Amino acid sequence: MLYEKIQEAISFIRTKTDDTPTVGIILGTGLGSLADRIKVSSKIRYNDIPNFPTSTVESHSGELIFGELAGKKIVAMSGRVHYYEGYSMKEVTFPVRVMKFLGIDTIIISNAAGSTNADIKEGEIVFVKDHINLQPENPLRGYNDERIGPRFPDMKNAYTPALIQLAQKVGTEKGIKFHEGVYLGLQGPNLETPAEYNYIHTIGADLVGMSTIPEVLVAKHMDLKIFVISVVSNQCFPIEQITQTTIEEVIEVVGKASPKMISVVEGMLGIL
């Protein structure tokens, strides 16, 4: 049972730290180097935590980092798993469940995405205001434990408007250009065909990616406040703009945008 699995993970973590973080951060693409800025109190490897998704292929499976960032007590996930790697949606989202039961009330998530909005360019950052879920399998499917959340969670304002406003304030004050947009999630791992990018644009999405939505569904199920920040790694609309994307280019684009993302998140934490 999910509730018991969460408690098992919590019990183990509580043998290592009695920290009480209020904000959880998933250090996805663009925020990875935020890990170096945390005043660390403890680190726990995913491999050691009961029921955490573990990876046998990577030498470094990921870790939960407890500490302080911009004066705020936080817990950060350094390393995350994706549905396209073969994990179930329940496995992908289990760490979010655990962070909630550690006491967080807010979650911050970053990702890289393709842009299907001609006005949102490569290297720019986007505060996600809503999503379209086209991923198969839902982490909330199956038995619902009311101790964790409701059977039919509402999705209006899943992306907490007050957090978006805060991000806008921070971005404006720091002179950082930003957009707001709708994120569409697909399972990947392939990128999309031109016809698919066109379709994604047509149905109302500004961004497309392969992560984040499962974590948001689970976070909203547990009534967390949610903030998602994306970096555009490739321009996908209009379709003439699509170029063959190499991983090297993506890393370069994201590397340039990363300081902007870090600056926004730290600015928000300082005020929260």
Ligand code: HPA
């Ligand atoms: N499609 C899907 N996921 C992505 C993309 C994309 O173009 N870019 C970065 N993540």
